[in-house]
Amino acid sequence: MKISNVMVSLDLGAAAADRVQLAAGIAERFEANLTGVAARQVPGLLAVNDVREAERIYEIEDRRANEQLAEAKALFEREADRGPRTSWRAALAEPTAYLIEQARAADLVVVGRHGPADGDPGLMAVSAGALLMEVGRPVLVVPPGIERLSAKxxxxxxxxxxxxxxxxxxxxxxxxxxxxxxxxxxxxxxxxxxxxxxxxxxxxxxxxxxxxxxxxxxxxxxxxxxxxxxxxxxxxxxxxxxxxxxxxxxxxxxxxxxxxxxxxxxxxxxx
CATH class of the missing domain: 3.40.50.620 (HUPs)
Structure with a gap:
């Protein structure tokens, strides 16, 4: 097996930057492409009596979601500059389902550990357990605070x-x-x-x-x-x-x- 494409999940949690650096290091070691992936689901229209108010709230959430995706992309580009080749994929979608879909193009998927004591990674977080069961690819689960993997x-x-x-x-x-x-x-x-x-x-x-x-x-x-x-x-x-x-x-x-x-x-x- 050759690792040609490393895919890393992005969110706006405190551990995201370290995770991207770790994935970039792996991509550099294997001379692989590094792909950043992020998704943010926009809540559907709320069940309120005022349709205009529901639309206004939806527009606010849509704008906020796009802003967060742009923030994730900027974080990825900043932390992945050491990788030999990079690409970016993002969508307004459920994060875990979107990553599972995109992983068809990956040899290795890198995600964060989200345990009870790890803090809130926000609405773009991916469930490692659900991902593992559906993705059909090896998954590297990274605890917070680790920015390098020597694997010696x-x-x-x-x-x-x-x-x-x-x-x-x-x-x-x-x-x-x-x-x-x-x-x-x-x-x-x-x-x-x-x-x-x-x-x-x-x-x-x-x-x-x-x-x-x-x-x-x-x-x-x-x-x-x-x-x-x-x-x-x-x-x-x-x-x-x-x-x-x-x-x-x-x-x-x-x-x-x-x-x-x-x-x-x-x-x-x-x-």
């Missing part, structure tokens, strides 16, 4: 599932450039997850890899992965994204939910 030391959180296999394949451009890759299996069934086969697969791609089985963690899986990554001075975690559907919404459980809301490292996820 990488942790693969392995579980023998379709999603994890997809994630390992999608992460190969990063893994083949890493100095050290650690395949980590957490849980009581760690010995039966086929980690040695994963290591052999990665070795066949000239990846420097080791395996680590953690069958009896005393803490939650996400916390155990984070502890291991910090101990090994890794700055990227690779894992599959797991969820199930309920009333057409994707509800995450276990490690996936924890990663999306609290992980302090960048996480490359595939579904």
């Amino acid at each position: 030391r990488v942790v693969v959180a392995w579980k023998d599932t379709r999603e994890a296999r997809r994630a390992v394949h999608d992460a190969l451009p990063f893994l083949t450039r890493a100095e050290a890759v650690h395949v980590v299996v957490v849980g009581p069934g760690a010995h039966g997850e086929g980690s040695e086969d994963v290591a052999a697969y990665l070795s066949s791609h000239c990846v420097s890899v080791t395996t680590h089985l953690l069958p009896n963690p005393e803490v939650a899986a996400a916390e155990e992965i984070l502890r291991f990554a910090q101990r090994e001075q890794a700055d990227l975690v690779v894992m599959g994204a797991y969820g199930h559907t309920r009333l057409r919404e994707w509800i995450f459980g276990g490690a996936t939910r924890d990663i999306l809301q609290t992980m302090s490292l960048c996480c490359l996820m595939s579904h």
Whole structure:
């Protein structure tokens, strides 16, 4: 897999500038195009008795939305000046749905982590969970405050599932450039997850890899992965994204939910 187009989601939250810088650095490393994407939905006409008043409110919201999209574009152009090639896509639309649509032109999609303690990113924010389930592309989830990703030391959180296999394949451009890759299996069934086969697969791609089985963690899986990554001075975690559907919404459980809301490292996820 070759990364030729990196796509980054823009909003007006405090972490947006750092996220664009990180995505620009990835694009520069892979000599890829960097595409900024932003969308802002305009509320429909309000159910009020005065039609003129409803139209006036709509016009105000429409103008405000366009102003915010222009502000996002200016932020992107300012922070992405180091990228070799850039392009911009924006629309008056629901942000997550618009990014899913535009991602047909991307090899990698970069979005922000929006956990309970991350502050309000505003009306242009993208739901990482909903995006992962629908986009069909690897998604790099970036916590606030991270403006650079070296990916020299990488942790693969392995579980023998379709999603994890997809994630390992999608992460190969990063893994083949890493100095050290650690395949980590957490849980009581760690010995039966086929980690040695994963290591052999990665070795066949000239990846420097080791395996680590953690069958009896005393803490939650996400916390155990984070502890291991910090101990090994890794700055990227690779894992599959797991969820199930309920009333057409994707509800995450276990490690996936924890990663999306609290992980302090960048996480490359595939579904």
